[in-house]
Amino acid sequence: MTTDPADTGMLRQTNRSLPIALLRARETLMEPVRIMLSKSQISEQKWRVLRVVSESGPMEQTSIARTACLLLPSLTRIIHALERDGLLERNVASTDRRKSIVTVTEKGRALIREHSAQSNQIFDDLEAQFGAEKLNTLLDLLEELQQVKI
Amino acid sequence: MTTDPADTGMLRQTNRSLPIALLRARETLMEPVRIMLSKSQISEQKWRVLRVVSESGPMEQTSIARTACLLLPSLTRIIHALERDGLLERNVASTDRRKSIVTVTEKGRALIREHSAQSNQIFDDLEAQFGAEKLNTLLDLLEELQQVKI
DNA sequence: GCAATATTGTTGACAAGTTAATGATTATAG
DNA sequence: CTATAATCATTAACTTGTCAACAATATTGC
Numbered sequence: 001m002t003t004d005p006a007d008t009g010m011l012r013q014t015n016r017s018l019p020i021a022l023l024r025a026r027e028t029l030m031e032p033v034r035i036m037l038s039k040s041q042i043s044e045q046k047w048r049v050l051r052v053v054s055e056s057g058p059m060e061q062t063s064i065a066r067t068a069c070l071l072l073p074s075l076t077r078i079i080h081a082l083e084r085d086g087l088l089e090r091n092v093a094s095t096d097r098r099k100s101i102v103t104v105t106e107k108g109r110a111l112i113r114e115h116s117a118q119s120n121q122i123f124d125d126l127e128a129q130f131g132a133e134k135l136n137t138l139l140d141l142l143e144e145l146q147q148v149k150i
Numbered sequence: 151m152t153t154d155p156a157d158t159g160m161l162r163q164t165n166r167s168l169p170i171a172l173l174r175a176r177e178t179l180m181e182p183v184r185i186m187l188s189k190s191q192i193s194e195q196k197w198r199v200l201r202v203v204s205e206s207g208p209m210e211q212t213s214i215a216r217t218a219c220l221l222l223p224s225l226t227r228i229i230h231a232l233e234r235d236g237l238l239e240r241n242v243a244s245t246d247r248r249k250s251i252v253t254v255t256e257k258g259r260a261l262i263r264e265h266s267a268q269s270n271q272i273f274d275d276l277e278a279q280f281g282a283e284k285l286n287t288l289l290d291l292l293e294e295l296q297q298v299k300i
Numbered sequence: 301g302c303a304a305t306a307t308t309g310t311t312g313a314c315a316a317g318t319t320a321a322t323g324a325t326t327a328t329a330g
Numbered sequence: 331c332t333a334t335a336a337t338c339a340t341t342a343a344c345t346t347g348t349c350a351a352c353a354a355t356a357t358t359g360c
Contacts, residue, residue, distance in 0.1 A: 018273075018285070019179055020198070021292040023219040026172045028296045033169075034318095043318090045346065048170070061309065069173045074346055076310055081345090098308040098355045122300055123168075129298050134291060135168070141288045142171040146178045148279050150272055184348095193348095195316065212338065224316055226340055231315090248325045248338040 032122050036115060045070060045078055047115075050087060053104050054112055060099045087111060182272050186265060195220060195228055197265075200237060203254050204262055210249045237261060 030044055037047050048068040053059055056067070065075045079102060082088040087108035093099035104112070127135055180194055187197050198218040203209055206217070215225045229252060232238040237258035243249035254262070277285055 016289055018276075018289060018292075019176060019183075019194075020219050021289055022172050022176045022179070025292045025295045026169060027219070028298065028300070029169055029172070032300050038319095043345070062307085069170050069177070071347065071349090072309065073311080073348075077346075080310095096308085096356070100309075125300055126168075126298060129300070130295060134294070137287070138291045138295070139166055139168060139171055141284060141291070142168075142175045144284070145175045145280060145288070148178065148276060150178070150182045150275055150279070188349095193315070210338080221317065221319095222339065223318075223341080227316075230340095246326070246338085250339075 029126070033119065036118050036122070040111060040115070042111070042115075043078075045074070046082055046087075049075070049078055049082065050104060050108055050112055053088065053102055054109065058101045058103045060093065060101055062099075064102060082108070179276070183269065186268050186272070190261060190265065192261070192265075193228075195224070196232055196237075199225070199228055199232065200254060200258055200262055203238065203252055204259065208251045208253045210243065210251055212249075214252060232258070 033047070034044055037044065042050075045068075048070070049064060052064055052068045056063075059067075061072065061075055061079065064070075064079075065072050068075070070078070079088060079090065083090055086105055089103045089105055090100045091103070093101050183197070184194055187194065192200075195218075198220070199214060202214055202218045206213075209217075211222065211225055211229065214220075214229075215222050218225070220228070229238060229240065233240055236255055239253045239255055240250045241253070243251050
């Protein structure tokens with residue numbers, strides 16, 4: 001009796017499934033971050049948006065969406081919530097009134113500062129335990145995977 | 151002027167962020183699968199559940215959740231929808247009446263057969279373009295990452 | 301200048317993710 | 331045996347993901 005998928009017409013087994021492996025890796029990785037952020041009522045997504053805008057400076061929403069890996073409808077809602085909580089500001093772009101330029105407020109920067117040490121600690125621990133070289137290999141492979149045209 | 155995070159007190163830059171790299175890789179990978187499944191009104195999550203139960207045989211929901219990387223509340227809704235559409239069946243376990251045992255119906259198996267060739271094709275193409283060896287390295291690294299205790 | 305087209309962001313509707321709380325049932329401690 | 335605790339699945343409430351449709355504004359081609 002064989003279990004070769006080619007013989008049975010079955011699907012590739014899920015035990016070495018790349019999509020699920022990516023999901024699981026994310027769970028492992030983000031769990032401590034989510035626990036940290038839950039103390040400030042900040043979701044993983046809001047944290048991504050705050051960090052991206054903080055690092056790049058004032059940005060339009062399409063750029064934020066691309067960088068933070070969010071779709072525009074989600075981003076719209078997240079930014080409205082962050083604006084409501086006083087962590088971001090939006091201003092209509094002078095050159096193109098369709099665009100709104102998003103900026104981190106001082107309150108937003110304070111929140112980022114408040115968590116940055118612990119956030120860095122988490123990823124430093126990861127790097128220490130997993131190994132800097134393996135981490136780099138993994139990042140390279142993941143970037144290369146994004147280039148594959150399926 | 152330096153941009154070294156150690157000097158500025160800023161966060162690790164997002165341009166080499168592992169969490170976002172994992173997200174992007176998943177997007178690349180799942181886009182063609184989602185397009186394929188959309189023709190049958192099947193979400194990526196429903197597809198995962200169908201495949202997992204199909205491969206493992208009758209299962210209780212806690213096991214499905216663990217294997218398919220879903221939380222129980224999401225799984226409950228997904229299974230109810232799949233049951234409504236006649237793709238799965240649920241039966242109370244004889245040994246433990248808290249548990250319900252989930253089975254794929256013939257209609258469910260037909261749907262899986264209908265898409266299995268194309269699904270395999272997608273991942274065969276990926277393997278061909280990305281390289282089997284790199285794919286294995288990537289899977290190994292991702293599995294190892296899940297073992298890291300942060 | 302003006303109609304057709306594209307871009308930017310928003311909204312609506314619904315599925316799925318997340319946390320907390322809740323029955324129902326089973327296991328365990330005393 | 332019984333009270334307590336643990337497990338399985340569901341529900342509730344809210345956020346986010348996803349697709350389609352939509353205004354508002356810019357751009358392009360004529």
